[in-house]
Amino acid sequence: MTSFQSTLGEESGIAEELAESQQAISIAEFFEKNKHMLGFDSGARGLVTAVKEAVDNALDAAEEAGILPDIYVEIQESGDYYTLIVEDNGPGLTKESLPKVFGKLLYGSRFHAREQSRGQQGIGISAAVLYSQLTSGKPAKITSRTQGSSEAEYFELIVDTDENEPEISVEETTSWDRPHGTRIELEMEGNMRARQQLHDYVKHTAVVNPHARLELEEPNAHFKFERGTDQLPEETEEIRPHPHGVELGTVIKMLSATDSQTISGFLQEEFTRVGKKTADSVIDAFRDRHYGREMRWTPPAADEGIDLQAAVSDATANKGPDATAAFADAIADAVADRERIAHHELLALVAEAADDVAGEHGTVFGETVRENAADAVWNALTDAPEEAVDPDEDAVAESRLVADCYELADAATSTRKDDDVIHGFASRLAAKFEDEDDDRHRLTRRRLREHVDRAADLTEEYDEVSFGDTARENVTDAVWDVMVTVPDDPPLVRELAGDRDATSDLVDAMRATDIMAPPTRCLSPITDDLIRAGLEKEFDADFYAAATRDAEVHSGDPFIVEAGIAYGGEIPAEGGADVLRFANRVPLVYQRGACATTDVVKSIGWRNYGLDQPGGSGLPNGPAVIMVHVASTNVPFTSESKDAIANVPAIEDEIELAIREAARELKSFLNKRRSMEKRRKKQNVLGKILPEMAEKVAEVTDREEPEIDDAVARIMNNVLVERRCEANGDGQSVSLVVENHSSTNESLEITDIVSAEPRNLSEGATAVEMDGEWFVKWEPEVSSEDEAVLEYEIADDAAFDLDVKGVEGAKLTVNQ
Numbered sequence: 001m002t003s004f005q006s007t008l009g010e011e012s013g014i015a016e017e018l019a020e021s022q023q024a025i026s027i028a029e030f031f032e033k034n035k036h037m038l039g040f041d042s043g044a045r046g047l048v049t050a051v052k053e054a055v056d057n058a059l060d061a062a063e064e065a066g067i068l069p070d071i072y073v074e075i076q077e078s079g080d081y082y083t084l085i086v087e088d089n090g091p092g093l094t095k096e097s098l099p100k101v102f103g104k105l106l107y108g109s110r111f112h113a114r115e116q117s118r119g120q121q122g123i124g125i126s127a128a129v130l131y132s133q134l135t136s137g138k139p140a141k142i143t144s145r146t147q148g149s150s151e152a153e154y155f156e157l158i159v160d161t162d163e164n165e166p167e168i169s170v171e172e173t174t175s176w177d178r179p180h181g182t183r184i185e186l187e188m189e190g191n192m193r194a195r196q197q198l199h200d201y202v203k204h205t206a207v208v209n210p211h212a213r214l215e216l217e218e219p220n221a222h223f224k225f226e227r228g229t230d231q232l233p234e235e236t237e238e239i240r241p242h243p244h245g246v247e248l249g250t251v252i253k254m255l256s257a258t259d260s261q262t263i264s265g266f267l268q269e270e271f272t273r274v275g276k277k278t279a280d281s282v283i284d285a286f287r288d289r290h291y292g293r294e295m296r297w298t299p300p301a302a303d304e305g306i307d308l309q310a311a312v313s314d315a316t317a318n319k320g321p322d323a324t325a326a327f328a329d330a331i332a333d334a335v336a337d338r339e340r341i342a343h344h345e346l347l348a349l350v351a352e353a354a355d356d357v358a359g360e361h362g363t364v365f366g367e368t369v370r371e372n373a374a375d376a377v378w379n380a381l382t383d384a385p386e387e388a389v390d391p392d393e394d395a396v397a398e399s400r401l402v403a404d405c406y407e408l409a410d411a412a413t414s415t416r417k418d419d420d421v422i423h424g425f426a427s428r429l430a431a432k433f434e435d436e437d438d439d440r441h442r443l444t445r446r447r448l449r450e451h452v453d454r455a456a457d458l459t460e461e462y463d464e465v466s467f468g469d470t471a472r473e474n475v476t477d478a479v480w481d482v483m484v485t486v487p488d489d490p491p492l493v494r495e496l497a498g499d500r501d502a503t504s505d506l507v508d509a510m511r512a513t514d515i516m517a518p519p520t521r522c523l524s525p526i527t528d529d530l531i532r533a534g535l536e537k538e539f540d541a542d543f544y545a546a547a548t549r550d551a552e553v554h555s556g557d558p559f560i561v562e563a564g565i566a567y568g569g570e571i572p573a574e575g576g577a578d579v580l581r582f583a584n585r586v587p588l589v590y591q592r593g594a595c596a597t598t599d600v601v602k603s604i605g606w607r608n609y610g611l612d613q614p615g616g617s618g619l620p621n622g623p624a625v626i627m628v629h630v631a632s633t634n635v636p637f638t639s640e641s642k643d644a645i646a647n648v649p650a651i652e653d654e655i656e657l658a659i660r661e662a663a664r665e666l667k668s669f670l671n672k673r674r675s676m677e678k679r680r681k682k683q684n685v686l687g688k689i690l691p692e693m694a695e696k697v698a699e700v701t702d703r704e705e706p707e708i709d710d711a712v713a714r715i716m717n718n719v720l721v722e723r724r725c726e727a728n729g730d731g732q733s734v735s736l737v738v739e740n741h742s743s744t745n746e747s748l749e750i751t752d753i754v755s756a757e758p759r760n761l762s763e764g765a766t767a768v769e770m771d772g773e774w775f776v777k778w779e780p781e782v783s784s785e786d787e788a789v790l791e792y793e794i795a796d797d798a799a800f801d802l803d804v805k806g807v808e809g810a811k812l813t814v815n816q
């Protein structure tokens with residue numbers, strides 16, 4: 001690059017020279033340089049990105065219009081080129097907007113909307129059109145039909161890359177069999193090397209959009225994903241910005257556009273989650289930043305010998321002795337009642353005393369008298385010398401402020417600090433207050449910290465001690481905490497709009513104020529039931545778990561994280577678990593390694609949850625699929641191609657919590673499965689040995705072979721369900737006994753199907769007749785080591801059939 005530095009100042013016309021090298025950059029050049037950021041860095045990837053952009057838009061458009069999406073994707077091979085066709089049944093596009101949507105970068109409906117949608121930037125589909133045009137030289141062919149119109153519009157469109165404007169080469173009406181929707185046909189250089197990614201994208205889109213019908217036809221494959229539900233995702237609503245997420249420039253713009261006159265009105269009108277109370281808190285925080293707080297000093301104790309009455313009396317002229325004394329007493333008493341007092345508090349207190357005494361004595365205490373009285377008291381409070389620090393030593397007259405500062409600094413610093421050091425520091429800090437131009441001792445926190453730093457630096461220098469950053473911060477906090485917000489009226493909106501620094505104070509105040517998280521009606525999570533159902537549809541596994549977290553906020557944008565896990569069954573056991581990533585219901589196919597989702601999965605100690613994890617970190621091994629969905633009004637992607645979620649700590653925390661929630665379910669499933677396996681082995685052994693022993697015992701003792709089911713149940717800690725029948729007149733009494741020998745409480749669902757009508761059924765059970773059979777239903781809860789009994793009477797020749805649910809097979813012994 002040419003350097004102009006050496007010639008600067010000597011010659012005129014540098015700006016002109018520079019201007020000569022400045023020129024507009026065409027969209028084509030911009031695209032060429034940045035195509036990797038937009039997801040078009042290779043022919044293989046370009047095709048997948050184009051499909052993704054078109055399908056995402058199609059889903060967004062249909063859902064927004066309340067239409068169940070029906071999307072058809074076709075890829076045709078034509079020599080070195082591929083033709084991509086995407087059709088949707090959305091609301092279609094108007095003749096006016098259609099060219100801009102497809103032919104103008106940075107044109108869209110979602111950039112400013114605080115609402116969850118797949119599209120965010122207004123780049124996607126026009127970038128695909130540009131890619132197609134730059135690689136094939138062919139125009140984009142677009143058909144669109146709006147709801148209710150009798151004909152469709154057909155366009156052929158080229159982007160003027162110098163002007164970033166669409167140029168329509170063909171425009172005609174046409175017929176189309178879809179009643180409404182959009183069809184886009186793009187020819188582009190490409191290849192099908194990313195076939196797997198393309199299939200994954202379509203398949204995973206179907207997993208998280210069970211309300212959509214998707215069809216993909218490509219040279220080697222044809223998939224149809226039918227709708228799993230007719231339920232559209234919950235409708236989302238746009239929300240106003242949250243005070244925690246707006247930048248200074250945006251607030252400046254909002255201030256000049258608002259109809260509100262006061263800051264309070266502006267905050268309540270233009271932002272979400274701001275009512276009167278929150279607006280007041282923001283304004284207080286603004287006052288602290290903009291005007292500073294006032295220091296509150298301790299009033300003198302009775303033994304300090306400071307006579308406030310006398311100070312007031314001396315400052316009050318011509319009011320008569322009685323009224324003056326009453327005025328002075330009222331002020332002195334009110335001050336003495338305070339723990340600490342700031343300048344504006346003193347003014348208010350003087351005004352109150354003046355009004356009271358005027359009422360009683362009929363004497364008017366005007367502005368000047370009040371000011372004089374307040375000045376006198378303030379001087380007495382802040383200028384009067386302290387008594388000697390140590391009466392035995394030479395009396396050192398010091399300001400009372402030193403004692404106050406000493407008390408605060410002493411409490412805020414570690415006990416290891418020498419008393420003299422604290423004292424030296426306190427004197428220096430008090431001196432800073434005394435030297436302040438503003439007699440009211442009004443300081444911003446920054447200015448206070450400067451004073452503390454200066455006093456600490458001097459103390460380090462003269463007392464040769466260290467006064468570290470933590471001590472400085474603690475002292476600043478302690479003093480700031482006793483200082484008080486001032487009651488000054490904040491500026492009006494029109495005054496603020498022209499004042500960048502004051503607006504910046506307001507933005508800081510908005511961020512510093514505790515404000516309820518934004519509402520979540522702008523988000524549409526998949527929900528745990530549908531995540532489980534989606535995983536069940538696509539993966540033949542033994543176990544599924546899902547978790548949907550509550551909404552959180554990152555930079556003012558609400559977000560919800562969801563996670564799902566599928567384990568075992570037909571999922572391949574070799575290699576690392578598969579991580580499926582989704583953002584706003586869109587599968588993320590590329591940049592797995594650069595995604596916060598993957599980072600979090602790798603950082604979890606999966607051994608704790610029963611999965612194999614070589615080295616104790618990284619992706620877990622085994623037959624598992626881990627799915628994560630981040631839904632937000634603004635997903636922070638690492639680049640415009642929207643492949644990977646950036647490492648935002650608030651989002652990473654939620655991803656971790658969601659995965660751990662699902663993983664805990666996996667852990668208990670795996671634990672149970674392991675203990676069941678052990679139990680099965682033990683049962684198999686006992687099942688062989690015990691009958692042999694029973695036989696032997698019977699043989700040796702010459703008795704009948706003993707019943708061993710009870711013994712097995714006890715040894716195995718099993719749940720035993722046993723039928724005991726006893727003849728009773730011309731019928732029989734039946735008892736169903738549940739013995740719970742396990743260590744946990746059990747809830748059973750027992751159905752006893754009997755061939756005759758049961759009588760005198762004990763409480764807690766019901767009998768329903770169906771086709772000559774009676775279904776006796778009983779759902780006992782049986783605590784560990786407890787038993788429950790159901791009794792009824794029935795005909796002698798009745799037949800029974802017992803069905804027990806609620807206890808795993810391996811843990812259950814049924815003896816009927």
Ligand SMILES: Nc1ncnc2c1ncn2[C@@H]1O[C@H](COP(=O)(O)OP(=O)(O)OP(=O)(O)O)[C@@H](O)[C@H]1O
Pocket residue numbers: 053057058061088090091092093101107108109110111118119120121122123124125126127182
């Ligand atoms: N198939 C379609 N049916 C109806 N409207 C559409 C369709 N495709 C695009 N649009 C409209 O065109 C706009 C621009 O789409 P584009 O893909 O360029 O950006 P986006 O989806 O808003 O954001 P992103 O760049 O993040 O994908 C969308 O915001 C939407 O309003």
